[in-house]
Amino acid sequence: MKYAEFRERSYFTNDEVLAMAYGRLVEDGPDDWQARLPLPPMLMVDRVTELARSGSRGRLVAERDVRLDDWFFHCHFLGDPVQPGCLGVDAVWQLLGLYCAWNGAPGTGRALGCQEIEFFGQIRPRDRVVRYEIDIVRYQELPSSGSAVALGDATVLVDGEAIYEIKRAKVGVFRDIDYPDYPWPSKHSRGGRLGE
16 A cells, blocks of 8 residues: 555554564555564454544554464463453554554664553453453654654453553654664674663
């Protein structure tokens, strides 16, 4: 799809989410626009059902189908399969990165943390759908650095029942930090502190 269409969409299908993970969704993105989602099996989203913005605020709703043979059920834990809670948190970070890209933020997304996480339920192999409801409490572009930041409060539900609350999840999008020549050594082959 064209970049202008991407910026105006209010949903993304499973095929479109996968295309974004592979970097093939937008055919004419700006040169410094590096929007990506993780590839499967780390991709924790199947579809985005709602995207909306109103100034510096917004809303994003997405879903993931639970699969009996999901990779994490085989190892977490033997005799007690449960989706690791950290993967639900990562899904929220993935979606905040998508929100930044959808708003036109150039660069590459990185999780920056969250203030509070509370787990009061679980995801098991016979559950059907995980739903992520995120209220964007602030989206801000930082013109001096070309970066952008999104903060959101999220509720994670399984089959309609709330099981996690995540407060002030934060993702930043930064220019010139991607590592496309992996595994070759280059200026981005080592980590370290991100610029502002």
